[in-house]
Structure formats: structure tokens, C-alpha cells
Amino acid sequence: YQAILERRPAQIIARLKEILAKPDPALGFINGELRFWLGWAQEVAGDHAAAQESWRQARSELEPFLKEQPENYNLIGDLALTNMGLGDKAAALALPERAMAAIPIEKDALDGPGPIEILARVAASMGDPSRAIAALQKLLSIPGGGALAASTPLTAALLRLDPMFDPLRNDARFQELVAPLAPKPANK
Structure with a gap:
């Protein structure tokens, strides 16, 4: 996750391919989850074709497990993010709703x-900023672990760095969410 936040995914791509x-x-x-991460790192690196191939493979690896574990919210989340990467908006948005029900x-x-x-990540990436902002407002108002990177809580600081939220950067509501941790101009 750190390499993606820094937008320097080359090393993690090589490591994930090796694994x-x-x-x-x-x-x-988890193999499908790792393949999702590989696709995301490839997308951040600008290799859209490789990312699409990784996500297609991730989806084919994850879907059979979902039949066996229909209430596994981690698996549902992985599949939602994978479908998001593949541009399958309907599936990507339906899956977080299923996880929230579970x-x-x-x-x-x-x-x-x-x-x-x-849901916030999928909505942001799939062109539903109002839904993404509403989910982020809720998340930032409560304590709790996050969905990615060993339950790292989603904070305003992470929102400022995470590429999945790039589509929201110019939205005034998003800017307001991340403003509390924005650097203050130095007084001269």
C-alpha cells in the first residue's frame, strides 16, 4: 500500500509477480486479493493492459470462493474492487452493499x-462522487479499522495520498474532508 500511496509501484509489482x-x-x-493489488500497482504505474489482465485473473480466482463463502465481507470487498478496476460498475457497486448487509x-x-x-472507493472510481463523499463523511466521523492494508484506518491524511480518490480531488466536499490536515501556509 505504501508503494501505491507514494506512486512508486515498480518494486511491489516485481514482488507480487514473484509471489x-x-x-x-x-x-x-488471498491469492486473488494479491492479484487485485498487482493490478492496482500496474494501473498506478500506467500499465493499463497489464492491470486489466491481472484483474480479470483476480476475478476468476475470487468468484469461486464467494460461492463457498457468501458472507465473507473481506472477499466481497476484494471482488468489488476488482470489478471496479475492470469497469463493471453494477457489480462493483452491488458488492459493497452486500458486504454492509453481511x-x-x-x-x-x-x-x-x-x-x-x-463503497467509498468504488463510488469514487466509478463516477458517483456524492455517494463516495457521504461514505467518507461517515467513516471519518467514527473510529474503526480500514478495509485495506491490515485494517489501516482511513484518515484525511490517507485520503490525500490514495490514488483511488483521485477522481474526487477537485470536488469541494472532498477538499473540505481532507482540509483539517492540509499544510497551513507559513507566516512570514
């Missing part, structure tokens, strides 16, 4: 925010 060259079946759906925030304050973050 995925011999995927460990014991990892289950683990509502009202019943699980620790893990419940994860699917809301996935």
Missing part, C-alpha cells in the same frame, strides 16, 4: 466500517 508465479493454494482467496456497522463497530470504505 503469484507460484501461488500457494493454502492461501485460498456485517452492518450497527452490529460490528470494529469491522463494519470496512465495507463502507469499499
Whole structure:
């Protein structure tokens, strides 16, 4: 995640390719999740064709697990982000709703925010800024772990760096969300 935030994904691409060259079946759906990350890193690096291929493969790896684990909100989130990368708006937006139903925030304050973050990411990338901003406002108003990178909470600082939120950068509502941590001009 750090390499993507810094927009220097070359090393992580090489490492993920190395890991995925011999995927460990014991990892289950995590192989598909790693393939999603490979696609995202490739997209950030500007290799759209490679990203699309990684995401197609990720989807084919993740979908069978979803049949076996229909309530697994982590798996649902991985598949939502993968469909987002592939441009499948209907599936990408439906899956976070399914995850939120599986683990509502009202019943699980620790893990419940994860699917809301996935919804924010998908909505931002798929051209639904109002839905993305509403989800982000909710997330930033409550404590909780995040959906990516070992449950790293989504903060205003991360929003400023994360490429998935690039489509929102010029939206005044997004700018207001990240403003509290924006650098203040130095007084001279």
C-alpha cells in the first residue's frame, strides 16, 4: 500500500509477480486479493493492459470462493474492487452493499466500517462522487479499522495520498474532508 500511496509501484509489482508465479493454494482467496493489488500497482504505474489482465485473473480466482463463502465481507470487498478496476460498475457497486448487509456497522463497530470504505472507493472510481463523499463523511466521523492494508484506518491524511480518490480531488466536499490536515501556509 505504501508503494501505491507514494506512486512508486515498480518494486511491489516485481514482488507480487514473484509471489503469484507460484501461488500457494493454502492461501485460498488471498491469492486473488494479491492479484487485485498487482493490478492496482500496474494501473498506478500506467500499465493499463497489464492491470486489466491481472484483474480479470483476480476475478476468476475470487468468484469461486464467494460461492463457498457468501458472507465473507473481506472477499466481497476484494471482488468489488476488482470489478471496479475492470469497469463493471453494477457489480462493483452491488458488492459493497452486500458486504454492509453481511456485517452492518450497527452490529460490528470494529469491522463494519470496512465495507463502507469499499463503497467509498468504488463510488469514487466509478463516477458517483456524492455517494463516495457521504461514505467518507461517515467513516471519518467514527473510529474503526480500514478495509485495506491490515485494517489501516482511513484518515484525511490517507485520503490525500490514495490514488483511488483521485477522481474526487477537485470536488469541494472532498477538499473540505481532507482540509483539517492540509499544510497551513507559513507566516512570514
